[in-house]
Amino acid sequence: MLDLLHTTKTHDESRQGEAVELAPTGKSDGRKLYIESYGCQMNFSDSEIVASILIDQGFETTKDYKEADVVFINTCSIRENAEQRVRNRLKEFEAAKNRKPGMIVGVLGCMAERLKSKFLEEEKLVDIVVGPDAYRDLPNLINKVEEGHKAVNVLLSREETYADISPVRLNSNGVTAFISIMRGCDNMCSFCVVPFTRGRERSRDAASIVKEAQDLFNAGYREVTLLGQNVDSYKYTPKVEEGQEPQPTINFAKLLEMVAQVSPDLRVRFSTSHPKDITDEVLYTMAKYENICKYIHLPVQSGNSRILKLMNRTYDREWYMERVDAIRRIIPECAISTDIITGFCTETEEEHADTLSMMDYVKYDFAYMFAYSERPGTLAAKRYEDDIPEEVKKRRLTEVVNKQLEHSLERIQQYVGKVQKVLIEGYSKRSDSDYCGRNDQNTMVVFPVDPRFKVGDYVNVLGESCTSATLIGRIVD
Known part of the structure; x- marks a missing residue:
């Protein structure tokens, strides 16, 4: 989401x-x-x-x-x-x-x-x-x-993907860039306005995506993030001229592989995955290519099956846990982040507890956390009463945030004492004497500037300490 x-x-x-x-x-x-x-x-x-x-x-x-x-x-x-x-x-x-x-x-x-x-x-x-x-x-x-x-x-389109437009990179660090691979969304989550504001789902020509990635790499960029409301449902069938053989449909796993093959020095990330659609094929593709970052944003929203049904998420608690198990099995080093909504319509204390227990099960590396806010025009606004008091929503949100802070610290501590491959993205916000960048698992890493290396280089960083959000270390040979 x-x-x-x-x-x-x-x-x-x-x-x-x-x-x-x-x-x-x-x-x-x-x-x-x-x-x-x-x-x-x-x-x-x-x-x-x-x-x-x-x-x-x-x-x-x-x-x-x-x-x-x-x-x-x-x-x-x-x-x-x-x-x-x-x-x-x-x-x-x-x-x-x-x-x-x-x-x-x-x-x-x-x-x-x-x-x-x-x-x-x-x-x-x-x-x-x-x-x-x-x-x-x-x-x-x-x-x-x-x-x-x-x-x-404000007309919505079933065809527009802007595939032929080369974006102007704004406020760019010259190292990382977004590539939009699809537009719109066909999922009708009851709390979300995206299907009404961005229209139906349509996938961009795969060749144009690969070309954009190649052009970015040639221009010095070293990381791209493939963007879509639900990247796992990407599906593009190449057009064929009269007399040519039909070409197979390209799914997200294949597209991911095509972009990874641009260069082993081009890191590839993606966002966002939907738990109902992420496949083992995608996971095995991630495991196969070193330059596909081992990080998945997998929004859960709630850990309770009844609430998930009210949200129209089309999966239940057990399905989500099975997908997490598959990620852990196929890509053991993979980081997982999520979105969580507290205080959705009719949510009980027991159902809120299911979300907390899901957090304990997965131990997310980080999370985006929200108290439910009713949006006009959504299915939830039409069907359900926003009946959870604000103070209850906020108290539940605080419980979620506190638990996530514990898990984030626990997850990041695993990198202390270990060497991480980091792409230098720029200078730290706090000091020009420090570089910052992210490791494969999307953790922010801060380390002293070394004149041998510049922004856009890959370096090996030994983690020496951490906060719940940042790994602090130094470059090692």
Whole structure:
């Protein structure tokens, strides 16, 4: 479940829940573009597509919204605090717009469809509202606004994958990059708005994915993350010309292998897996290739079968545990992370205890943890009463967080005294005298700068100490 703006995290894995700005780039005709992204990795990937489309139209990106001609905010619509945060930010943009007549402000992404009338008509905060499948229409929509009209396109598509667009890498470290392999979602989890905001599932041409990975490697990148709401359901049948033999369908295991074969020096990660779809074939492919990272994000949401059924997750407690057992059997060194929701509709104390016992069974390396927040338009909002008091949700969340902190520390302690292969991603946030990067299992590692090595190099790091989220060590030969 990529599109969760998390309230609590135990691992500094991504930019979820943060706004990012664009560094100046592109050949400009004088117009400047500013984008802020909130939410999931998919939103950040989409912003790179938007930047590519508009740079082709002559825009130059800027990291100062006050000097921009076009300002976009790419939204997440999973949690209520995300909406309020976006609304507050739009009011700041409105103040800048008052000082700079002609500035265009727009909302992109998952929030667009549901809140288009509010943003455009009631609150008059924006000029453009564009859904995730309509980014190609942005030049036309900008023209409409410049002619004095409001502009909206929130139509969903069954075909759009943006496979032919080479994303502009925003705020890039030049080492790691996302590659979107599919769009939309066919799973109808009752708490989730993604099927309604991103449309039906469709997979991108495998050849275009491999080419993007190859191009990134040639440009110096050393790690790619394959993105999809449910990567395990990736399925692409190559098109054949008249007279040619039909080609076999490419599933996720095969795609994973194809990307891994770009180069043994290109690390491959992926997110997110769905417990109902992850296969032994995928696990054996991960075990076969050293450069496929031994890390799986496997959202459980709840450890209780009744609650899982209410969530429409289409697996039960026993199925999930069997998949964990398969991971441990086929890839013993694999790290597992998860998403957990506390206080879902009608959840009892005993059912909450099942989630805690699932955590003890798996001992997740890290987790994204949430108190349930009802989202308008979801199946849960239509079918179930949000009947768990907020104080109970928060108390259960605290119990989950505390248990996860224990498990995270226990899991990371296994690397102390051992040598880890780490890709240097940049300098530590706290000190320019330290590098940071991740090991195969996605654990953040911090270690002193060694002048023999630079960002983008692989190094061997001996773990010497740790916190519940970070391994601290030093480079060894």
